[in-house]
Amino acid sequence: MSLSILHDFLDFLDASPTPFHAVENLKQMLDEEGFTELCERDSWVLQRARKYYVIRGASIIAFVCGDQDEIENCPLRLIGAHTDSPCLKITPLPDRSAHSYLQLGIEVYGGALLNPWFDRDLSIAGQVSYLNDDGELISRLINFRRPVAVIPSLAIHLNRDVNGKKSVNPQTELRPIITGGDKLPAFRDLLKRQIRLEQSKNSDVAEILDFDLCLYDTQRAALVGMDNQFITSARLDNLLSCFVAIWSLKNYSGSGTSLVVCNDHEEIGSRSSSGALGTLLNDVLVRLYPHDIARQQVLRRAIMISADNAHGIHPNYPSVHDEGHGPIINRGPVLKFNANQRYATSSKGASWLRCVAKSGGKAVPLQSFVTRADMGCGSTIGPLTASNSGIEVIDLGVPTFAMHSIRELAGAEDFSYLMALFDRFLKA
Structure with a gap:
């Protein structure tokens, strides 16, 4: 081969x-x-x-x-x-604001190993349906293609038992942070901005209707091992x-x-x-x-x-x-x-x-x-x-x-x- x-x-x-x-x-x-x-x-x-x-x-x-x-x-x-x-899917109404951070609500899709999702450079991809400014219903794929989210671990100083036992509550611990500041944007507005960046047509995005989106790790697939005998991805x-x-x-x-x-x-x-x-x-x-x-x-x-x-x-x-x-x-x-x-x-x-x-x-x-x-x-x-x-x-x-x-x-x-x-x- x-x-x-x-x-x-x-x-x-x-x-x-x-x-x-x-x-x-x-x-x-x-x-x-x-x-x-x-x-x-x-x-x-x-x-x-x-x-x-x-x-x-x-x-x-x-x-x-x-x-x-x-x-x-x-x-x-x-x-x-x-x-x-298996992955983390973004919920239909995902916006969660806390302590000047915008986070996203997620659901766990399939039988995922959850601990490895912490401290990764995550991006967002999937399918989005929206109305353009001509009133047309459009469904298209979307991919941010860069790190836009992260799920930070809690420092060991605040959780001394973490290396002995670590269970993960996906509802409260797996919400990714996607931005911060005094005035937080709506997630749907961020989707509109991304669609405008990706599409070649001049018509604008009038309203995001729904989406099927998930988080993914931006680290690229690679060959590893002294003789490149393994695939990791x-x-x-x-x-x-x-x-x-x-x-x-x-x-x-x-x-x-x-x-x-x-x-x-x-x-x-x-x-x-x-x-x-x-x-x-x-x-x-x-x-x-x-x-x-x-x-x-x-x-x-x-x-x-x-x-x-x-x-x-x-x-x-x-x-x-x-x-x-x-x-x-x-x-x-x-x-x-x-x-x-x-x-x-x-x-x-x-x-x-x-x-x-x-x-x-x-x-x-x-x-x-x-x-x-x-x-x-x-x-x-x-x-x-x-x-x-x-x-x-x-x-x-x-x-x-x-x-x-x-x-x-x-x-x-x-x-x-x-x-x-x-x-x-x-x-x-």
């Missing part, structure tokens, strides 16, 4: 502070490779060997149609990932899987039908119109295969990878892993198993993928993960998609440290391994 692809990924991470931005950047990758955008409100006329994508909210599905006249005769391979990551879970899946799809040259779905809202249960429990994937499959029986037959033969980061064994905390199931960073993607179907991987599916990993030249190494029997287990879009579609799903991801922190760590070699595996999988 070219080192330039890895640097393209780092740039993608920096340019994708929210799911909306991630989808916009994935869309740009597809546009550059000649994919055609579809609209769900329109009729679709799909042609063999053509490339398409459709966007719903902050979710995207891209696919390449098989090259046979009857698409039902082409094998179907799918890769699923998710565009969202926010949102590695799960933008790494999204990027590699779309990259593999746009370079796909096989004869079968290949599809990538990147859902929003995985971190909060997937219960939304654009989440894995929504209708997006099924709606696209119905358009691809309009005849019920033929579609059922295709889906029974189809195989899907649910790509989501796995917990690498941490050298400081090895006891939280099951003996024999401690994935090591840069030793290959991780097959995830759970007896209670928190992961969808079956022994049959895992065995098939192990054969795929060994095909086509040098084998892609695979590792295995199960949660300790005395600990709970997270989940993915894998079981949800499997139960809704009947597709054979394999849960897999790259080993990661500090998952759900404001800054996570994964392996540069695992990035390459995952890309090689996806390339082989789509052609299998």
Whole structure:
């Protein structure tokens, strides 16, 4: 794999502070490779060997149609990932003034590690809807792109027990400071000013109607380690899987039908119109295969990878892993198993993928993960998609440290391994 692809990924991470931005950047990758955008409100006329994508909210599905006249005769391979990551979202009426500081009210999105959010140079990004001075309703992406907020820690002199035990009350302790002074501006006025800076049109912002905004760390994604063997960034879970899946799809040259779905809202249960429990994937499959029986037959033969980061064994905390199931960073993607179907991987599916990993030249190494029997287990879009579609799903991801922190760590070699595996999988 070219080192330039890895640097393209780092740039993608920096340019994708929210799911909306991630989808916009994935869309740009597809546009550059000649994919055609579809609209769900329109009729679709799909042609063999053509490339398409459709966007719903902050979710995207891209696919390449098989090259046979009857698409039902082409094998179907799918890769699923998710565009969202745990973060701090700004509340609808966020203005909080105290002691000459303007702070913002927040909600915690997903299962975030909260302590790492203190003392970071934070910015704001997301989607804003407003009326312009012509009375038009406009929705657009916004990104301040510079440090505009900070959540300062309380000095140790005022909290002597902080290093012994530190719990965080998000309602009272995670309000960021964005400005100070005797006369504090309204947050919506600051949004208006930013929109004016970003937009190229002459029309002005008359009224901010609503927004979907979050805080993010402005520290850029980077390669770290003496030999640059690690990737460190926010949102590695799960933008790494999204990027590699779309990259593999746009370079796909096989004869079968290949599809990538990147859902929003995985971190909060997937219960939304654009989440894995929504209708997006099924709606696209119905358009691809309009005849019920033929579609059922295709889906029974189809195989899907649910790509989501796995917990690498941490050298400081090895006891939280099951003996024999401690994935090591840069030793290959991780097959995830759970007896209670928190992961969808079956022994049959895992065995098939192990054969795929060994095909086509040098084998892609695979590792295995199960949660300790005395600990709970997270989940993915894998079981949800499997139960809704009947597709054979394999849960897999790259080993990661500090998952759900404001800054996570994964392996540069695992990035390459995952890309090689996806390339082989789509052609299998």
